[in-house]
Amino acid sequence: MALNILKDKQIQEAKAEGNKYYLNDGAGLRLAIRPNGTKLWEFRFTINGKRKETTFNLYPIVSLKEARNKRDEYQQLINSGINPIEYFKQIREENILDENGMFLNLASEWLKKEESRTEASTHVNKVRAFEKDINPYLKNKHIKEIAIKDVVKILEIKLLQSHDVATKIFSYLDSLFRYAVYKGYCDRNILNDIKRGDIIPSKKYRHYSKITDIDNFKELVNSIYTYSGSHSVRGALKLVLHLPFRAENVCNLKWEYIDFDKKIITIPRNEMKIKDINLDDFKLPISKEVENILNDQYQISGYQEWVFLGSNNRSPINSESPNKALKIMGFNDEANGKKITLHGFRGTCRSLLDTLDTENKFSFEAKEKLLDHHNNSKVVRAYTNKSDYFEHIKPIVYFWSDFILSLQK
Template identity: 35%
Template sequence: MPLSDTKIRVLKPRDRKYIEVDEKGLAIGVTPTGAKRWVFRFRLHGKRPEMALGLYPDVPLKRARELRDEARKYVAEGIDPRDVERARKESALEANRNSFAAVAEEWFAAKMAHLSKSSRDRAHLALSRDLNPYLGKRPISEVTPPEVLRCLRRIESRGTQGTAHRVKQIASQVFRFAVAIGKADRDPTTDLSGALTPAKKKHLAAITDPAEVGRLMAALESYQGTAVVKAALKLSPLLFCRTGELRKLEWSEIN
């Protein structure tokens, strides 16, 4: 007699594993621990192998029968359904290794390790907040320009146009890395030129009045802080270099 959910639920464990048969090769095994496992028994090439179909109730009776029917079709064609299942799992693993998130992680480790903490933090935030939640599980070779654009539009909707442009640059670096290691054919962000709202340029404050420059120089001269900072302030308008370059200045660089 075919099984029913009621009958399956009341199956009790015994000292040894036992089998209850459904129909068309489907059966459920009950272990001494009480676990209930679906199996599909079939005949192929003179052998009688079994194919595991999952645990009950994770796989309910209706789904187990669907899996059995699918497997029976392969058997009818002389194909071992276990080989089909193994190929599917391998394909899924390969897709996961080639996902956007996996390639982005590989890119981050290869290209960002030597950069400053602030640069690494910005890249990590762009990936974890703006890209991976929407593209992470997609095979990187299949990501399309409209998919990337939707990610960038979400950033723009927050009123952060500059961030959208920076995230686009990071995405482009990930895609170009994927091309270099043979996991993608092209960078889809190249098709998004002009698609984003131009970022508003913000000019840094600057003194342009000669009289104000004179007052600044006088203020630097009268600075009462430490000797190192005072020397740095006096050198700055003479060398016109960045503060980081000034801090790391060496005597060998002075004429």
């Protein structure tokens, strides 16, 4: 069979005609001269009894010498029983997988996917964790090269700063590895070989100080009602005595959340600790005493957006102001059970309700909803939050409010 028939000059002088024609170089290599003037290298071969054809790009992008080298490379594969078309396709795909599997590329791809399924603020924190705490240690590695020791190093460093963020980083990397396996960038999730607790110890929670002794609580009630400091601070403390709001919710309470006609306070869900869109806005009933507290405060701040104003009378009070007032009143004595903070009123309310409620038998679910406590699982919440406990909460609030008033001297 004739081989290497063509000359560069012959190719350069070849002109387009009305129909496509070919200049053969031998051994399956030919140059197609197309009517539009382009010249395309084609290679034809037979493997396993089947005729195949592929192309080597245009001339002069691929020179005559390069086309012949490529033909020879393909022929060597054919002689070994390998289909060169499938072989080089696999090489290209593997190269793409290798490139996409580099950690920075993979992290970018995964974060982009995550963005569509998480809240904006959550996604910002997730990106920040990668940029500050993960990427600096893994940026030059392929996902296949990452070992358990690499992950452990990242987590141990972060544990020194924040237990919560370290826990989230473990979850992020676990999810990222599972995604990488699914996409074919690696064969296994190395985090399946360990438990999170092997690296990250259980967090020791320090509960908010609360008062559970009724005599101490009586002293607290009377101290708050006779407090002679800031009117807004006294009002906020009186309100949280009767309604167990979280500190940030009572401090940032707005007049627009209060419906005096229906006797309801409604906090938008996006301002609550749990912001799950499947949950309704948080509502608590207004007892007679709560109405008195709010009407009294309205004389001071009714012209403003917020119910409890700070010292500048333009912005809401800071949670530290009520906490400072509690210390001034003497409620910083943990040894004698007389320490409490603004957030601790919730624990006091929950504990004393369990102690005092011998007749009404308020349900566990209603007492949990009073505090806006929910199951940690979003799936469970999606199926269980539809029950409206507002009517069940009413008698609890009225009972609790009456009890507080009964403690006044």
